[in-house]
Amino acid sequence: MAEQLNINTSQDFAATITARQIAQLERESRRENLGRSWYKFSRNILSILGIATVLLLILLAIFAPYVTPYPKHAGAFTDFAHAKQPPSGQHLFGTDQIGRDILTRVVFGLRSSLLMGVVVLALVVPPGVLLGLLAGYFQGTWIDTIIMRITDIFLAVPPLILALAVASVLEPNLWNGMMAVSLMWWPWYTRLVYGTASQLRNEYFVTAAQVTGASTWHILFREILPNTISPIFTKMSLDVAWVIIIGSMLSFVGLGVQPPEPSLGTMVADGYRYLPDQWWIMLFPALAIVVVVLGFNLLGDGVRDMFAAEEF
Amino acid sequence: MTDILTATDLKKYFVIGHTGWPKREPITVKAVDGISFTMHEGETLGLVGESGSGKSTVAYTTIGMYHPTSGSLRFRGQELFQADGKRPLHLRKEIQIVFQDPGSSLNPRRNIKEILEMPLRIHQPDKNRLEQIIHLLEIVDMPPEYMYKYPHMLSGGEKQIVAVARALATNPSLVILDEPTSALDVSVQAKTINLLLRLQREFNLSYLFITHDLSLMRNVASRVTIMYLGKICEVAETADFFQNPLHPYTQMLLSSIPVVSEAEEELKPKKVISTGEIPSPVNIPTGCSFNTRCPFVMDVCYKIDPVMVEAGNGHTVRCHLFPQPASASIDRPG
Amino acid sequence: MSTAPLLLEIKNLYVHFAVYGGRLNVLDGVNFFMRSGEKVGLVGETGCGKTTTMKAILRVLPMPPAHISQGEICFNGRDILKMSSNDLQQVRGRGISMIFQDPTAALNPVFSIGEQMEAVIQHSAERGKPSSRQEIHRRAVTSLQEVALADPERLLQSYPIQLSGGMRQRVCIGMALSTSPELLIADEPGTSLDVTIQDQVLRLLRTLVEEKNTSVILITHTLGIVRETTERVYVMYAGNMVEVSATKKLFANPLHPYTQGLISTVPRLTGGGIASGISGRIPDYLNPPSGCRFHTRCSYVMDICRTEKPPAYRVDEDHEVACFLYRDKNA
Numbered sequence: 001m002a003e004q005l006n007i008n009t010s011q012d013f014a015a016t017i018t019a020r021q022i023a024q025l026e027r028e029s030r031r032e033n034l035g036r037s038w039y040k041f042s043r044n045i046l047s048i049l050g051i052a053t054v055l056l057l058i059l060l061a062i063f064a065p066y067v068t069p070y071p072k073h074a075g076a077f078t079d080f081a082h083a084k085q086p087p088s089g090q091h092l093f094g095t096d097q098i099g100r101d102i103l104t105r106v107v108f109g110l111r112s113s114l115l116m117g118v119v120v121l122a123l124v125v126p127p128g129v130l131l132g133l134l135a136g137y138f139q140g141t142w143i144d145t146i147i148m149r150i151t152d153i154f155l156a157v158p159p160l161i162l163a164l165a166v167a168s169v170l171e172p173n174l175w176n177g178m179m180a181v182s183l184m185w186w187p188w189y190t191r192l193v194y195g196t197a198s199q200l201r202n203e204y205f206v207t208a209a210q211v212t213g214a215s216t217w218h219i220l221f222r223e224i225l226p227n228t229i230s231p232i233f234t235k236m237s238l239d240v241a242w243v244i245i246i247g248s249m250l251s252f253v254g255l256g257v258q259p260p261e262p263s264l265g266t267m268v269a270d271g272y273r274y275l276p277d278q279w280w281i282m283l284f285p286a287l288a289i290v291v292v293v294l295g296f297n298l299l300g301d302g303v304r305d306m307f308a309a310e311e312f
Numbered sequence: 313m314t315d316i317l318t319a320t321d322l323k324k325y326f327v328i329g330h331t332g333w334p335k336r337e338p339i340t341v342k343a344v345d346g347i348s349f350t351m352h353e354g355e356t357l358g359l360v361g362e363s364g365s366g367k368s369t370v371a372y373t374t375i376g377m378y379h380p381t382s383g384s385l386r387f388r389g390q391e392l393f394q395a396d397g398k399r400p401l402h403l404r405k406e407i408q409i410v411f412q413d414p415g416s417s418l419n420p421r422r423n424i425k426e427i428l429e430m431p432l433r434i435h436q437p438d439k440n441r442l443e444q445i446i447h448l449l450e451i452v453d454m455p456p457e458y459m460y461k462y463p464h465m466l467s468g469g470e471k472q473i474v475a476v477a478r479a480l481a482t483n484p485s486l487v488i489l490d491e492p493t494s495a496l497d498v499s500v501q502a503k504t505i506n507l508l509l510r511l512q513r514e515f516n517l518s519y520l521f522i523t524h525d526l527s528l529m530r531n532v533a534s535r536v537t538i539m540y541l542g543k544i545c546e547v548a549e550t551a552d553f554f555q556n557p558l559h560p561y562t563q564m565l566l567s568s569i570p571v572v573s574e575a576e577e578e579l580k581p582k583k584v585i586s587t588g589e590i591p592s593p594v595n596i597p598t599g600c601s602f603n604t605r606c607p608f609v610m611d612v613c614y615k616i617d618p619v620m621v622e623a624g625n626g627h628t629v630r631c632h633l634f635p636q637p638a639s640a641s642i643d644r645p646g
Numbered sequence: 647m648s649t650a651p652l653l654l655e656i657k658n659l660y661v662h663f664a665v666y667g668g669r670l671n672v673l674d675g676v677n678f679f680m681r682s683g684e685k686v687g688l689v690g691e692t693g694c695g696k697t698t699t700m701k702a703i704l705r706v707l708p709m710p711p712a713h714i715s716q717g718e719i720c721f722n723g724r725d726i727l728k729m730s731s732n733d734l735q736q737v738r739g740r741g742i743s744m745i746f747q748d749p750t751a752a753l754n755p756v757f758s759i760g761e762q763m764e765a766v767i768q769h770s771a772e773r774g775k776p777s778s779r780q781e782i783h784r785r786a787v788t789s790l791q792e793v794a795l796a797d798p799e800r801l802l803q804s805y806p807i808q809l810s811g812g813m814r815q816r817v818c819i820g821m822a823l824s825t826s827p828e829l830l831i832a833d834e835p836g837t838s839l840d841v842t843i844q845d846q847v848l849r850l851l852r853t854l855v856e857e858k859n860t861s862v863i864l865i866t867h868t869l870g871i872v873r874e875t876t877e878r879v880y881v882m883y884a885g886n887m888v889e890v891s892a893t894k895k896l897f898a899n900p901l902h903p904y905t906q907g908l909i910s911t912v913p914r915l916t917g918g919g920i921a922s923g924i925s926g927r928i929p930d931y932l933n934p935p936s937g938c939r940f941h942t943r944c945s946y947v948m949d950i951c952r953t954e955k956p957p958a959y960r961v962d963e964d965h966e967v968a969c970f971l972y973r974d975k976n977a
Contacts (some may be wrong), residue, residue: 029460570870
């Protein structure tokens with residue numbers, strides 16, 4: 001029986017294909033896969049607009065001190081002589097009630113918004129997905145029941161109230177704001193992955209792995225997870241926008257980033273008092289939020305297209 | 313000739329729900345209801361049946377996906393189902409399966425290399441996997457360039473060949489082929505079957521070949537088994553089977569096959585044509601389960617379920633048209 | 647040969663799809679015709695373009711990425727490709743009806759059989775002559791009786807999930823024929839059914855189309871079904887019709903190398919082993935072979951096959967082959 005299938009010999013391999021050829025094949029196939037993904041992503045011009053916007057925003061946030069005209073205005077700075085000035089050549093977005101350049105503060109405010117988006121998702125996605133995989137694969141057992149009931153509890157609490165409650169108990173700053181938002185965000189990923197995972201576990205390729213003797217770890221992460229990537233990534237790109245909105249809402253009510261650090265939400269909150277005469281104080285930070293959210297939404301649509309199944 | 317697989321009164325029931333209050337009785341599907349068969353080393357045993365016959369359940373039970381409700385299934389004399397439930401790795405490697413639908417039996421998000429790596433990683437963790445994968449592809453006549461392709465880039469036939477390669481990766485002795493070519497075009501089917509036959513000769517494999525295509529069965533199997541609603545109706549050597557089909561259901565099956573030549577038309581039974589629906593496995597008729605459609609049905613067929621009897625030459629059949637042993641007159645509801 | 651008028655004529659149809667990497671040139675000048683009352687088979691394997699052709703007839707191809715670059719599809723003399731959407735709506739369902747391979751997918755699971763049948767009947771009513779609810783219901787019951795389904799009233803209340811596969815296919819046939827179409831296109835009607843049920847359904851279909859004198863295009867890759875059910879057969883390969891003949895003649899004397907290969911690979915009930923199949927694989931439509939698209943797999947390939955595409959040579963009264971082997975036999 002042991003002699004039947006001699007797949008352990010290495011006699012004629014040098015003749016058929018070399019290691020270098022294999023490496024080249026791998027490179028070529030990677031390139032082709034990227035090409036295909038980009039093709040699917042780029043069919044819609046709006047997706048390209050989305051990714052361009054997001055890249056631009058990220059660059060602005062990273063290089064904020066170098067690209068803004070008045071970087072010092074992002075910190076403790078007052079200049080009442082030039083306060084409440086409308087948009088002009090020197091201050092493209094005008095100045096706020098303390099005399100700080102709004103353009104500079106908006107770009108710096110982007111930093112905390114984007115940071116919040118990235119950090120919250122980094123905190124939320126891994127545990128959320130893992131719990132969803134476990135609950136979905138073990139659907140019907142106590143594992144499923146415990147995980148999903150806890151998820152249901154978290155989902156039952158109105159999200160903003162939960163975030164506010166947590167944030168108000170802790171010291172108000174950006175980091176605790178992110179904690180609060182994370183706590184109410186993870187269940188959505190568990191729900192999403194649960195649905196997909198519980199369907200996938202009935203697929204033949206999972207059965208093939210099971211009967212061959214694959215470990216649960218292999219089945220969860222090597223067989224099921226890759227098939228859930230598509231909805232996860234799509235949701236993630238749309239979620240960045242949502243997290244930013246929630247973060248802005250938190251700072252609007254005074255939890256989250258504290259002055260004098262700029263935050264788009266706080267700027268909108270402060271500026272709303274100066275309507276309608278000094279409309280620029282509120283308008284530009286609000287527009288910035290809109291652009292960020294729109295950019296990520298369009299990007300999210302493109303990501304969804306990219307993962308769509310090919311017909312031919 | 314040793315026996316590679318022996319089933320003795322194998323049963324697999326599924327409880328799919330319960331009736332309403334207050335009785336709350338379980339609703340059972342008797343997918344496999346007491347079958348016994350023997351498979352010899354190196355042969356191709358054909359298993360034929362339509363929806364509800366239980367043929368897929370037999371396959372999945374053999375592979376270890378389901379545990380039998382009762383009865384025994386032995387691989388080379390060794391009982392496959394131990395009390396503690398887990399099948400040991402050395403038995404898993406010996407029995408492999410190729411599924412019907414190539415589209416869903418390969419993970420769409422993994423490339424061919426990763427798909428073939430999975431069984432190798434489990435059963436041969438120390439060897440050079442890349443070499444083994446290339447060798448496997450060679451065995452099935454697939455160029456190594458296919459390693460980095462994804463299933464959706466392959467045709468149906470090619471996907472099925474990858475599934476075969478995956479099954480062979482563990483060096484098995486018994487391969488269950490569950491309708492391996494039903495989803496394929498006829499010319500691709502020819503190539504795939506020829507590959508399977510060559511592999512069988514090269515590596516001395518035993519095949520449990522499940523299909524509903526009797527024309528294919530005629531040319532592939534050494535013995536044929538017909539199943540209907542969870543029970544075996546007839547077993548015979550292939551040539552004998554097609555010259556002399558005994559069970560009315562077998563005759564009905566044969567007469568329904570679309571054929572491409574006059575010679576084959578001659579071979580089809582003329583007296584029995586297909587009528588009636590296949591009963592749902594939840595509601596199997598009492599007595600002989602074929603009594604709703606059988607053109608030769610008699611009174612006894614509604615009361616007593618027939619048992620398997622010898623009709624000479626290794627040809628067995630389970631039908632009241634053939635003399636039943638005296639003990640079968642005990643009232644046994646189907 | 648019958649002199650009944652031409653019901654459907656496809657002239658020189660070219661269809662391609664825009665995908666990553668360029669264009670998939672699927673249909674490469676498809677020609678097809680049939681007369682009223684005929685039962686014509688269309689045989690071909692996966693990827694040969696038969697489904698694309700049928701979808702083009704009913705104009706249900708997704709128009710990006712599909713493009714019809716050339717050709718006409720004339721139904722009763724009028725070009726479907728140039729019709730307005732109003733006229734097209736009249737043709738669909740009333741002029742041409744379709745049955746699909748998978749009856750489960752073709753029936754909407756959340757509507758009862760009655761709701762779906764009545765919707766079809768209502769849609770196909772003559773414009774300006776709406777039928778009453780009772781009339782529509784009566785026609786639905788009649789359709790179900792015609793397809794030999796017992797207890798039609800109760801069935802109309804049921805949902806697809808309560809029916810077996812064979813019953814669902816019968817319902818689909820009933821729905822397709824309830825509008826008394828001139829042409830019925832049946833796409834692999836028995837493939838997803840068990841073989842004994844398939845036999846019953848196909849016999850039923852044959853009986854019904856005889857009674858109503860409906861013209862039928864039967865699309866399948868199962869040669870045995872074509873032999874039992876049709877009078878004339880087209881064989882399709884890689885977007886071209888390679889052979890057309892009266893059915894009996896095709897099986898007795900297949901001319902095109904592809905047809906010969908195809909018929910030889912069908913396993914026989916009489917035994918004889920498995921043929922070795924046709925070497926090669928179906929062409930990549932991104933880069934189809936030059937000249938005759940079958941030349942890369944043909945054992946009789948000649949130089950001319952590599953450079954020029956063979957026209958259809960008429961070998962006999964109703965037998966045409968698109969192959970250079972028969973260049974001199976043009977009758």
